[in-house]
Amino acid sequence: MGRTMALKILARGAKKKEVVPGEIVIVDVDAVFMHSPDYKFKHFEQIGGVKGVFDGEKVVICPDHHHFLPANQRDANTVKYIVEQGKRYGVKYIYGPGTGIGHYLMVEQGHVWPGAIAVGSDSHTTAYGCIGCLSSPMNFEITEVMLSGKAWFKTPPTIFVKIEGTTKRGVSARDVAQYVLGQLGADGALWSAVEYGGSYIHSLSVWQRMIFSLLTIEAGGTYGLVEPDETTLEFMKGRAKQPFEPVYNDPDPEYSKVIEIDVSDLEPQVAVPPQPSFTKLLAEVVGKPIQQAYVGGCTGGGIEDMRMAAEVLKGRKVNPDVRLLIVPGTREMYGQAIKEGLVDVFNQAGAVVTPAYCGPCQQLCVGNLADGDTEIGTHPRNLPGRAGTATSIFLASPYTVAASAVEGKITDPRVFLS
Amino acid sequence: METKIGTKIYQGKAHTFGDSINTDVISPGRWMREGLEVLKLHTMEAVRKDFYKDVTPGDIIVAGRNFGCGSHREPANSVMKVLGISAIVADSVARLYFRNGIAMGIPVFSAPGVSKIVNEGDEVQVKVTEEAVEVTNITTGAKVFGKPIPEVMRSVVEAGGILALLKAEMEHEKQTSS
Numbered sequence: 182m183g184r185t186m187a188l189k190i191l192a193r194g195a196k197k198k199e200v201v202p203g204e205i206v207i208v209d210v211d212a213v214f215m216h217s218p219d220y221k222f223k224h225f226e227q228i229g230g231v232k233g234v235f236d237g238e239k240v241v242i243c244p245d246h247h248h249f250l251p252a253n254q255r256d257a258n259t260v261k262y263i264v265e266q267g268k269r270y271g272v273k274y275i276y277g278p279g280t281g282i283g284h285y286l287m288v289e290q291g292h293v294w295p296g297a298i299a300v301g302s303d304s305h306t307t308a309y310g311c312i313g314c315l316s317s318p319m320n321f322e323i324t325e326v327m328l329s330g331k332a333w334f335k336t337p338p339t340i341f342v343k344i345e346g347t348t349k350r351g352v353s354a355r356d357v358a359q360y361v362l363g364q365l366g367a368d369g370a371l372w373s374a375v376e377y378g379g380s381y382i383h384s385l386s387v388w389q390r391m392i393f394s395l396l397t398i399e400a401g402g403t404y405g406l407v408e409p410d411e412t413t414l415e416f417m418k419g420r421a422k423q424p425f426e427p428v429y430n431d432p433d434p435e436y437s438k439v440i441e442i443d444v445s446d447l448e449p450q451v452a453v454p455p456q457p458s459f460t461k462l463l464a465e466v467v468g469k470p471i472q473q474a475y476v477g478g479c480t481g482g483g484i485e486d487m488r489m490a491a492e493v494l495k496g497r498k499v500n501p502d503v504r505l506l507i508v509p510g511t512r513e514m515y516g517q518a519i520k521e522g523l524v525d526v527f528n529q530a531g532a533v534v535t536p537a538y539c540g541p542c543q544q545l546c547v548g549n550l551a552d553g554d555t556e557i558g559t560h561p562r563n564l565p566g567r568a569g570t571a572t573s574i575f576l577a578s579p580y581t582v583a584a585s586a587v588e589g590k591i592t593d594p595r596v597f598l599s
Numbered sequence: 600m601e602t603k604i605g606t607k608i609y610q611g612k613a614h615t616f617g618d619s620i621n622t623d624v625i626s627p628g629r630w631m632r633e634g635l636e637v638l639k640l641h642t643m644e645a646v647r648k649d650f651y652k653d654v655t656p657g658d659i660i661v662a663g664r665n666f667g668c669g670s671h672r673e674p675a676n677s678v679m680k681v682l683g684i685s686a687i688v689a690d691s692v693a694r695l696y697f698r699n700g701i702a703m704g705i706p707v708f709s710a711p712g713v714s715k716i717v718n719e720g721d722e723v724q725v726k727v728t729e730e731a732v733e734v735t736n737i738t739t740g741a742k743v744f745g746k747p748i749p750e751v752m753r754s755v756v757e758a759g760g761i762l763a764l765l766k767a768e769m770e771h772e773k774q775t776s777s
Contacts, residue, residue, distance in 0.1 A: 220673050319695070324762070367665055
């Protein structure tokens with residue numbers, strides 16, 4: 182049996198010939214992503230004597246959660262502190278308001294590449310697996326990684342999810358990823374890598390693959406990988422901050438489990454409260470009234486996501502009882518949406534388009550829900566307490582979210598798609 | 600690595616929770632930046648209102664599968680210390696909550712089956728040795744075992760968390776370079 186790409190990347194990072202699942206390795210990291218490093222800078226102060234991060238080129242800061250613009254003075258002070266301290270400790274890339282969601286930026290701006298090892302303070306840092314980068318969330322320990330450039334990992338077994346077939350009209354990558362997440366369950370991938378493959382996955386763009394990689398954390402997985410292919414290498418052209426050597430699986434890699442899925446007959450899916458992995462057929466919740474709809478977040482702010490929403494919204498109006506927010510993933514994606522006329526479609530439909538940032542996913546800036554409100558969104562998470570206590574949140578594809586905004590209740594989008 | 604930790608024992612009254620207690624429940628986004636003294640008033644409120652009123656220092660949280668899943672938040676670990684929780688033991692623990700807990704010196708353990716042998720209010724003992732994590736329900740006598748802490752974490756645990764360890768390293772560096 183051959184080695185999986187996860188083991189091969191970790192072996193390379195640890196400068197070892199072979200590693201086996203379950204081994205603890207200490208590796209050099211290629212990128213560190215920080216979304217709210219104020220805590221980490223306070224750790225630096227507590228430690229004392231810290232002069233700078235291990236490599237200013239490899240640490241990236243993007244305070245995307247709280248602030249496309251700070252919502253209050255406390256957050257304004259926090260952002261100011263983050264930027265000041267980032268500069269003081271020699272961090273080169275600090276993304277400002279309106280630049281976008283860190284996870285999209287890390288990939289779009291070439292801070293990661295196929296075969297790289299990255300860690301990030303945000304739990305959805307499994308995202309960069311979409312280009313074959315071994316990326317994983319880490320939190321408190323990031324203080325140490327920022328100083329040493331090294332992190333320890335337990336080498337994982339890999340679950341292979343092989344997805345074949347072509348989806349029906351109105352069924353998007355989010356529906357497929359949502360279905361897969363439901364199959365894995367909330368802890369189905371605990372301490373494991375998940376690799377997504379098969380002809381369906383390789384037919385998708387890098388951004389649509391990212392939905393799978395990113396949602397891996399909602400199944401407890403440590404990494405969510407897609408083996409690099411021509412699409413990946415084409416996408417990476419001129420993008421990476423340094424030359425790189427991709428890592429591929431050996432022939433016949435050793436997987437701990439293989440899940441085979443054919444998407445040909447898959448119907449639209451939805452995550453119901455209170456967990457992202459609680460997947461149901463959309464048909465089971467059709468008709469539920471909503472007060473807010475949201476296209477954006479790190480699983481729904483891509484250009485294709487906005488195209489899907491625009492396809493439904495073109496020539497239609499958002500229901501007057503619903504707030505529809507469209508939040509582009511990055512400034513580049515926003516620019517592309519303007520160029521393609523999508524922003525005009527959203528504006529005419531009565532949606533609110535905001536600058537690129539995390540959106541109301543965690544309700545830290547704008548778009549808060551009132552008690553008793555129901556929201557449907559393309560974002561990754563619907564856990565209780567995340568967006569108020571007495572609220573209920575459904576997660577679905579951009580088609581479904583846009584159609585639901587038009588009808589004022591959860592709606593199968595296929596009625597609007599010719 | 601020859602670091603060794605001795606046997607550590609935590610004992611207290613159990614507060615039981617179900618599966619998938621996530622960090623939005625433990626540390627609601629709305630209250631997270633208001634400081635730990637405020638946050639603790641809201642910890643767990645989405646599943647149990649006014650939880651903080653039930654806690655006496657030294658109490659132990661016993662939970663089901665995947666404790667601490669969801670967003671990664673330091674306050675979700677550190678609020679436990681402020682609440683007075685001495686240890687958390689669950690059927691399984693989300694990877695990052697576990698790593699954070701160890702790095703911060705706030706004990707989090709997994710012991711499969713623990714949620715089946717403990718009821719609310721039982722007296723529970725968690726004994727951590729090099730071989731295992733042993734959980735005993737003092738009230739009923741029932742026992743379950745979890746795997747020991749990975750060796751790489753032992754030096755961190757012994758130092759009382761990563762910051763203490765880094766501080767010691769920095770001081771060592773200062774002394775040797777001057």
